[in-house]
Structure formats: structure tokens, C-alpha cells
Amino acid sequence: MIMEWRKSSRSGSTGECVELRQDLAAVRDSKRPSVALPVPRIAVRELITRLSR
Template sequence: MTWRKSSHSGSGGDCVEVRGDLAAVRDSKAPRAVMPVGREAMSRLIQVLRAGQ
């Protein structure tokens, strides 16, 4: 499975990564600690974050 970092993360290692299917997130410093997230919840979170820009 592919993981993506935010374009706002820059070159540092401190960021949250989102799994390609949007069903999980993880801390880039602890990649084995994966937190499952419902797709609908993740989709809503992304909408809220984009609206705040």
C-alpha cells in the first residue's frame, strides 16, 4: 500500500502520512503504528481542512 505525505510537510521527517486508500494514517516517525480511519470520516476531515484554507 502506498503512503502519501502532505505537500505542506516540507523536507522534515515530522509529518502525518495518509494511506493511498484513505483508510489509515500514521506518523512518519513511527510508520508501524498505523491508525485505521473510516473512509467517510477521512473524506469529511479532508473537506473540513480544505475549507479552512
């Protein structure tokens, strides 16, 4: 199964953004897509919850 990377709809056209993998298990910088940082799903969900308050 190939996981798709998603970028925030609020990202500008400059290409400077952080992308999340579909399964919420990794993040990467769109300027360096070959490097991904694995992140526990719970940590990403907690971040999203706190940012959306």
C-alpha cells in the same frame, strides 16, 4: 495489492508529518511508520473537506 503511503506536499523536510494510505483507510506518523491507525474513509474525507474550506 500493496497500498502506498502519501505525505502532504506541505510537509516540511523535518520528517514531522502525518501520512495517509492510498485507500484513505489508515493514517500514521512518519516518525513511527510501523504503527498505523485505521480510520473510516468517510471520516478522512470529512476531515479533508473541512480543512480545505
